[in-house]
Amino acid sequence: xxQPEGNGQPRWPHEAEGPSEAESDxxxxxxPLEGSGTGxxxxxxxxDGSEDAGELRRRLEARKEHLxxxxxxxxxxxxxxxxxxxxxxxGRTHARELEEERERLRARISxxxxxxxxxxxxxxxxxxxxxxxxxxxERRDAxxxxxxxxxxxxxxxxxxxxxxxxxxxxxxxVALEEALRRVEGLERDLEDRESVAAELRTxxxxxxxxxxxxxxxxxxxxxxxxxxxxxxxxxNESEHLRSVGSxxxxxGSPEVHVSLDHEADEPPVVLTFTxxxxxxxAYAANPGIAVEEPRVYQTGAGEDLSGVDHAPPNARxxxxxxxxxxx
Numbered sequence: 453x454x455q456p457e458g459n460g461q462p463r464w465p466h467e468a469e470g471p472s473e474a475e476s477d478x479x480x481x482x483x484p485l486e487g488s489g490t491g492x493x494x495x496x497x498x499x500d501g502s503e504d505a506g507e508l509r510r511r512l513e514a515r516k517e518h519l520x521x522x523x524x525x526x527x528x529x530x531x532x533x534x535x536x537x538x539x540x541x542x543g544r545t546h547a548r549e550l551e552e553e554r555e556r557l558r559a560r561i562s563x564x565x566x567x568x569x570x571x572x573x574x575x576x577x578x579x580x581x582x583x584x585x586x587x588x589x590e591r592r593d594a595x596x597x598x599x600x601x602x603x604x605x606x607x608x609x610x611x612x613x614x615x616x617x618x619x620x621x622x623x624x625x626v627a628l629e630e631a632l633r634r635v636e637g638l639e640r641d642l643e644d645r646e647s648v649a650a651e652l653r654t655x656x657x658x659x660x661x662x663x664x665x666x667x668x669x670x671x672x673x674x675x676x677x678x679x680x681x682x683x684x685x686x687x688n689e690s691e692h693l694r695s696v697g698s699x700x701x702x703x704g705s706p707e708v709h710v711s712l713d714h715e716a717d718e719p720p721v722v723l724t725f726t727x728x729x730x731x732x733x734a735y736a737a738n739p740g741i742a743v744e745e746p747r748v749y750q751t752g753a754g755e756d757l758s759g760v761d762h763a764p765p766n767a768r769x770x771x772x773x774x775x776x777x778x779x
Contacts, residue, residue: 680710681777682739683721684767688774690748692735696725697773703727708767708775718743722751723775726762731755 602612687693700706706725713719713736720738734752770776 676712679719679739680712680721683737684710684723684775684777686739687721687723687735687737687748690737692748692750693773693775696733696769699725699727699731699733700769700773703730705769707765708769709763709765710767710775710777711763723767724763726757726765729757732757 599612602608696706704727706727709724709726711722711724713722718738718740720736722734722736724732724734726732732752732754733750735748736751737748739747767775767777
């Protein structure tokens with residue numbers, strides 16, 4: 453099917469300007485009009501030929517109109533298909549949003565259920581405490597009744613006082629033991645806090661050492677020559693060194709130019725390799741501390757050196773294929 457061109461209007465093969473090849477061939481094959489040059493024939497033959505040519509042209513025009521209608525129908529169908537795709541995409545987006553909303557509601561329900569379980573446990577604990585207090589009250593009532601009987605029985609007063617004294621001593625002993633346990637707990641907590649403080653001091657010292665090291669590295673990297681040497685070392689440790697070596701096996705040792713790209717905040721080191729004026733490759737190596745991977749990557753390559761700013765070499769490829777600064 454022919455595709456629309458320009459501003460979206462169809463350009464069918466039969467819609468070129470002027471008569472089509474079929475119309476030209478058909479017109480060329482029409483019988484010549486009698487009386488136009490030869491003077492042979494009659495008037496009926498001339499009229500029949502004109503009618504056939506007109507009928508053929510009308511058929512061609514009708515076919516062109518039919519093809520235009522078919523294209524308009526295809527365009528409407530495509531528009532309807534695009535609208536259906538948009539509606540389907542909107543439906544999928546809405547379904548995803550509903551699914552996310554359902555997950556959020558499930559999470560909220562889980563939180564409500566967990567809160568309800570906590571409340572139920574608190575209520576159960578309160579019920580147990582109430583029951584325990586009820587039993588304690590019953591026990592106290594029984595004790596009061598027993599003490600009243602002891603008061604009534606004068607002979608049992610001394611024994612009752614003795615039991616009360618023993619209870620007081622027991623409670624004091626329990627309170628003393630509890631106080632001792634609290635003191636021991638506080639001592640352990642103090643030891644733990646001292647240990648945490650020591651760990652924090654160690655962490656602070658380590659972070660200070662790392663900060664001093666980073667400051668020293670940044671200070672050295674601020675010098676162009678140090679940054680270039682660090683970039684060359686970073687390139688020598690990368691996998692791109694093998695790519696340069698494989699090309700050098702075929703074309704020989706390349707000319708190497710190393711420079712800094714001063715347009716960036718963290719200027720990378722740019723290494724350009726040129727083999728016999730045939731081909732070239734350029735790589736960037738950024739030794740900056742804050743630079744994320746990849747720290748070494750290819751920036752360009754080509755076979756045509758006409759548009760390349762060919763700078764004189766200031767480095768070389770030495771033993772093991774490694775790059776060294778200086779010739």
